[in-house]
Amino acid sequence: MHExxxxxxxxxxxxxxxxxxxxxxxxxxxxxxxxxxTFGPERRGAPVAASTRISREPIRTFSQIDEADITVVLDETxxxxxxxxxxxxxxxxxxxxxxxxxxxxxxxxxxxLAVVDAAAIALKNHLVREGAPVVNTPMLGAFAKxxxxxxxxxxxxxxxxxxxxxxxxxxxxxxxxxxxxxxxxRRT
Amino acid sequence: xxxxxIMTGNAAAAQAAVLCDVQVVxxxxxxxxxxxxxxLSQYIEGGKLxxxxxxxxxxxxxxxxxxxxxxxxARVFTATxxxxxxxxxxQLHWAAGSRLPIVMCCVNRGVGAPWTIxxxxxxxxxxxxxxxxxxxxxxxxxxxxxxxxxxxxxxxxYCPVMVAYDxxxxxxxxxxxxxxxxxxxxxxxxPYRPHTVVSPEDPRTLNAVLFPWRRANAQGVVCDGYMxxxxxxxxxxxxxxxxxxxxxxxxxxxxxxxxxxxxWEYRMEDAEVVLTAMGSLASEATVAADLLREEGIRAxxxxxxxxxxxxADDVRRVFxxxxxxxxxxxxxxxxxxxxxxxxxxxxxYGTGVSFPIHNYICGLGGRDVxxxxxxxxxxxxxxxxAAGRVRTRAMWLNCVTE
Amino acid sequence: MSQRDDSISAMCTLAVGEAGRTGDWxxxxxxxxxxxxxxxxxxKPACFLCWLYCPEGVVKGTIPVEIDLDYCKGxxxxxxxxxxxxxxxxxxxxxxx
Numbered sequence: 001m002h003e004x005x006x007x008x009x010x011x012x013x014x015x016x017x018x019x020x021x022x023x024x025x026x027x028x029x030x031x032x033x034x035x036x037x038t039f040g041p042e043r044r045g046a047p048v049a050a051s052t053r054i055s056r057e058p059i060r061t062f063s064q065i066d067e068a069d070i071t072v073v074l075d076e077t078x079x080x081x082x083x084x085x086x087x088x089x090x091x092x093x094x095x096x097x098x099x100x101x102x103x104x105x106x107x108x109x110x111x112x113l114a115v116v117d118a119a120a121i122a123l124k125n126h127l128v129r130e131g132a133p134v135v136n137t138p139m140l141g142a143f144a145k146x147x148x149x150x151x152x153x154x155x156x157x158x159x160x161x162x163x164x165x166x167x168x169x170x171x172x173x174x175x176x177x178x179x180x181x182x183x184x185x186r187r188t
Numbered sequence: 189x190x191x192x193x194i195m196t197g198n199a200a201a202a203q204a205a206v207l208c209d210v211q212v213v214x215x216x217x218x219x220x221x222x223x224x225x226x227x228l229s230q231y232i233e234g235g236k237l238x239x240x241x242x243x244x245x246x247x248x249x250x251x252x253x254x255x256x257x258x259x260x261x262a263r264v265f266t267a268t269x270x271x272x273x274x275x276x277x278x279q280l281h282w283a284a285g286s287r288l289p290i291v292m293c294c295v296n297r298g299v300g301a302p303w304t305i306x307x308x309x310x311x312x313x314x315x316x317x318x319x320x321x322x323x324x325x326x327x328x329x330x331x332x333x334x335x336x337x338x339x340x341x342x343x344x345x346y347c348p349v350m351v352a353y354d355x356x357x358x359x360x361x362x363x364x365x366x367x368x369x370x371x372x373x374x375x376x377x378x379p380y381r382p383h384t385v386v387s388p389e390d391p392r393t394l395n396a397v398l399f400p401w402r403r404a405n406a407q408g409v410v411c412d413g414y415m416x417x418x419x420x421x422x423x424x425x426x427x428x429x430x431x432x433x434x435x436x437x438x439x440x441x442x443x444x445x446x447x448x449x450x451x452w453e454y455r456m457e458d459a460e461v462v463l464t465a466m467g468s469l470a471s472e473a474t475v476a477a478d479l480l481r482e483e484g485i486r487a488x489x490x491x492x493x494x495x496x497x498x499x500a501d502d503v504r505r506v507f508x509x510x511x512x513x514x515x516x517x518x519x520x521x522x523x524x525x526x527x528x529x530x531x532x533x534x535x536x537y538g539t540g541v542s543f544p545i546h547n548y549i550c551g552l553g554g555r556d557v558x559x560x561x562x563x564x565x566x567x568x569x570x571x572x573x574a575a576g577r578v579r580t581r582a583m584w585l586n587c588v589t590e
Numbered sequence: 591m592s593q594r595d596d597s598i599s600a601m602c603t604l605a606v607g608e609a610g611r612t613g614d615w616x617x618x619x620x621x622x623x624x625x626x627x628x629x630x631x632x633x634k635p636a637c638f639l640c641w642l643y644c645p646e647g648v649v650k651g652t653i654p655v656e657i658d659l660d661y662c663k664g665x666x667x668x669x670x671x672x673x674x675x676x677x678x679x680x681x682x683x684x685x686x687x
Contacts, residue, residue, distance in 0.1 A: 019362050022194050026364055033194065034363045039306060039356040039554060058364075060327075060471045062357045063558040287599045346598055383598055392601040393608075406605035417600055424598070 001032070001055040002149060003065045007084055008074035010044040013136035017072070018050035020140055023158035024150040025054040032059035047082045054149060070147055073097060074118070074135050079106060091187060095142050097135050102185040109188035114146035116182040118174075125174040137171040141178030152179060190443075192366045197358035200328040200365045201267065201293050201351075202227035204335035206237045207373040208291075211262040214242040214253035218272040219305045220355035221295040225267065239265075247272040251279040251292075258288040259394065260387065263339065263380040266290070269355055270297035270304075270311045277315065280348075284319025284421060286395060287383065289342030289349070291335060292320075296467065296518070297355040298553040306554020307355040309467060313495070313519035313527050315350070319421050321428055322495040324466040325353040328365050330447050336368075337435045337447070340377050344435075345428045347421070354468040354518075356554065368443050376442055425497040432494055450499035451506050452491040455481065459488025460511040461566055466492045466528060469518055469551060475559035480566060487566060492528060500535035507536065512573050513545040514566050516557075516585070520549050525582040544569075544578040550585035561586055607661070612646070616664030618679040620657055626676035630654045640668035640677060 004021065008014035015037045022035040032055035038048050051065050071088045076098040078084065085107065088094060094111045097118040107113045122133035140155050155175055159168045195203070201224050205213070213232065217225040231237040242253045247268050254264040268276060273294055283290050294312040298304040312322060323338065325331045331353050338349040353359065386392050398414040405411050412420075433449045440446035454474045456462070461480070463473040470491035480487035490506045492499075507513065517526030524530065529547040546569040551557040565585055572579060602608065624630040628637035630653060641651040648658040649668060657668070669677040 019194065022362055026192070026194060031364070034361050035194065036361045039360065041305070061475045061559055062327075062354075062361055062468050063472055064556045066558070285599070384596065384601055386601070391604055393604060395600045396602065398600055405602060406608045411602070412597065412600070420595070420598055 001053060001059070002069050002147075003067075004052040004054070004070045004072065004143075005065055005068040005087055006050045006052070006072045006074065007078050007082060008048060008050075008136070009078070010042060010046045010048045011130075012074050012132075013134065014048055014050040014074060017074070017136035017139060018052045020137070020155070020158050020162070021052045021143065021150065022054070023161060024140070024154040025052070027154040027157050028150050030054045030056060032057050034059050034062065036062075036064075047078055068092065070095065070143075072139055072143060074139055076100070076105070085111075093146055095139065095146050095182075097139060097142075102183060112146070112187050113185045114142055114182050115185075116142040116178050118142065118178055121174050121177040121181065125170050125177065127170060127174055134171075134174075138174040138178035141175035142182040144175075145179045145182040146184055152176065190366050190368050192364050194362045195328060195365050196223065196360055196362050197325075197328045197331050197353050198224040198295070198360070199227060200332040201335060201353075202231065203365070203367055204332045205265045206231060207332075207368065207370055208265070208336060208339050208377060209263065209374070209379075210237070210265040211239050212242060212254065212257035212264045213237075213239050213266065214244055214250040214257070214264070215266045215268065216244055216247050216250045216272060218247070218269045220297060220307070220359045221267050221269045221272070221293070223359070224293065224295065228265075247275040248279055251276045251283060251290075254290050254292075255279060255283050255286060255288055258283075258290050258382070259286065261380065261382040261385055264290050265292070267293035267295060269295045270299050273311045273315060274299060277318070280315055280318040280320060282395075283348045285417070287346040287421065287424070289339070289346055289380065291338045291342055291349050291351065293331075293335070294350050294352045295355045295359045296352055304553040305355075307357050308518040308552045308554070309352065309354070309469075310519040310552070312350060312352045313517075313521075316496055316527060319347065319425065320496065321347055321349040321425065321432070323349065323351055323432070324470075324493055324495060325351065325358065326448075326468060326471040326491065326493075328353075328358055328361070328363050329445065331358065332365055332367065333439060333443070333445055333447050336373055336377060337432075337439050339380070340435050341428060341431050343380050344431050345424045346383050347424050347428060352467065357468045366445070372442065376439065429494075429497050429499060429501075448491060448493050449502075450494045451502040452493055453506060454489040454491065456488035456490065456506065458486055459509070460486040461570060462488055462490050462507060462510040462513045463516065463562065463566060464490045464492060464507075464513060464528070464532065465516040466495060467518070469516055469557060472557060472559050473516060473562055476562035476566065479559060479563040485566070485570070495528070495531075498531050498535065500531075503532055503535040504539055507532070508539070508541065510541075510543050512543055512570060514548060514562075514569050515545060516548045516550055516562060516565075518549075518551045518557075520552075520582065529582070544573045546572075546579050547582040548585045549582050549587075552587075555586060557585070611660055612663050613658075613660045616659075616662060617682055618664040618666060619659065619682050620662065620664070620666070620668055620677050621680050622655055622657070623676045623678065624654050626674045627655055627672075628674050628676070631674075637673065639671045639673065643667050643671045
């Protein structure tokens with residue numbers, strides 16, 4: 001079982017990202033997938049999290065994830081607000097949307113670290129919602145590259161099931177862009 | 189052809205209502221049920237579900253509308269949570285006493301005060317004695333499958349059915365749900381035939397005062413008194429045990445998914461310690477059983493799917509070889525212990541079994557319950573029991589009690 | 591279900607006298623003075639407030655107005671509402687019309 005936590009701010013689409021990953025993983029042949037929001041009221045701008053579980057077998061646990069195998073951070077300003085690494089297994093993978101190179105980020109060498117400037121990729125593809133770049137779909141591309149758990153083909157199929165054709169084109173171009181631009185630093 | 193979608197529990201429930209061709213929906217939004225009410229109103233507005241959505245000012249009215257619509261022959265659906273369910277309380281009795289096959293989802297949530305929007309099962313468990321059938325779901329697939337079965341059960345025995353599933357834990361968690369094709373569901377679930385058709389051409393007085401005694405009507409026919417009518421409700425619920433089991437089997441044969449009848453079993457073949465619970469908590473317990481088995485503790489799970497009518501015979505059969513039982517509950521009968529624990533003990537009375545039963549109250553007001561915590565509770569219980577310390581009072585799991 | 595039970599819920603068809611001869615409950619009896627009663631005086635359907643207000647449905651909106659004393663409970667609402675003061679409530683057993 002792979003347990004993934006998505007960190008973002010309310011409105012950035014962590015729930016949609018968690019869901020899309022679940023869809024793509026199911027298409028990939030994982031029989032067990034769950035995607036869960038933070039339970040409770042929805043709060044725009046507040047730090048929020050969502051999670052995805054991916055398993056070869058149907059999932060029977062619905063409790064919250066203690067420590068993730070993979071953490072995805074949609075907004076690097078959260079690194080100073082939320083103890084992101086406190087809910088991440090040592091030796092696991094951390095994926096961050098950042099304009100900085102891996103060595104400039106506060107993530108130690110005990111983690112695999114993947115970095116991509118998802119906001120720039122979103123803007124380049126005119127993925128803007130209410131004035132802010134849409135970073136959740138590009139981060140799926142970064143996830144595919146860094147984790148190897150889901151293919152680009154199945155991310156595209158997952159997008160097609162939920163979005164209009166025109167939206168799929170723009171979002172998937174961003175996924176591809178992020179996949180190519182993701183820098184991976186292996187743990188030491 | 190069936191298709192699989194990754195969906196929330198609320199979306200699965202709405203999908204089931206569509207497949208069941210419900211004709212009237214009256215629901216008042218309340219967290220965590222709201223999404224279900226919203227999806228259904230969208231389906232009806234968009235024509236995906238050809239039903240009437242009756243807007244009401246509260247849950248008491250929502251169920252009253254369902255009672256009226258069901259009385260004149262419509263298949264009706266509603267859903268609520270927590271204090272909304274409690275606000276329906278009087279009409280819950282009325283629906284059951286009127287023998288109306290209403291299906292309602294209870295999206296389980298803790299009740300106030302203090303206020304909470306998070307999950308436990310105090311709401312539905314506290315409505316145990318209203319005459320409704322109560323079925324608890326393990327996952328979103330079971331929500332969809334159980335609602336379809338619920339209409340068939342309700343319309344066979346003329347009793348309302350409450351389909352309970354855990355708020356947020358299932359209602360807001362997305363997972364794969366196979367959606368059967370509409371034609372197969374229609375074959376499985378023929379149109380609703382009311383036991384009495386009430387119409388302006390053939391008017392009736394409904395539920396007028398009945399006296400303590402049986403009495404002749406104006407035509408000289410001796411009619412039931414209140415007590416006879418209530419006995420008929422009890423007899424119908426007792427008969428419902430077989431109907432629920434048969435419906436589950438027919439559904440499994442037709443759609444390939446077995447929801448477990450009345451009490452489902454997990455790794456029970458040689459189980460010495462039995463974990464028991466309802467809903468998603470019971471699913472979590474199966475993971476705890478796996479953890480315990482890895483350590484050589486022969487653990488199994490008996491999941492109580494149907495809480496009312498209570499499947500006492502099945503409980504006796506499933507628990508008979510146990511050496512110890514841990515009953516986990518997201519509700520408590522305040523002043524005593526978890527109601528499920530009391531029922532299980534009661535069912536075993538007179539069977540000669542004497543294994544210890546420990547009761548754990550957990551997850552109230554949305555407190556997370558992990559499989560590892562359930563497993564640890566079982567380990568501690570086994571240590572206690574081995575030392576001859578049997579806890580007769582319910583223990584509160586992961587809660588500061590001093 | 592193998593056997594169909596037609597009375598699994600408490601329903602009854604409408605019937606006169608379902609609750610017995612409720613006229614027996616009466617201690618005061620309504621007596622109509624047709625020289626004052628508006629439909630009788632005007633010789634056409636009019637007023638009928640007694641028919642409208644009677645909680646038991648025992649007043650007939652006919653000319654002349656009639657009251658079914660088998661089921662009239664003697665509540666006196668008709669007398670109270672009559673704008674012509676044409677209905678008097680008299681004690682049962684005292685025949686003062």
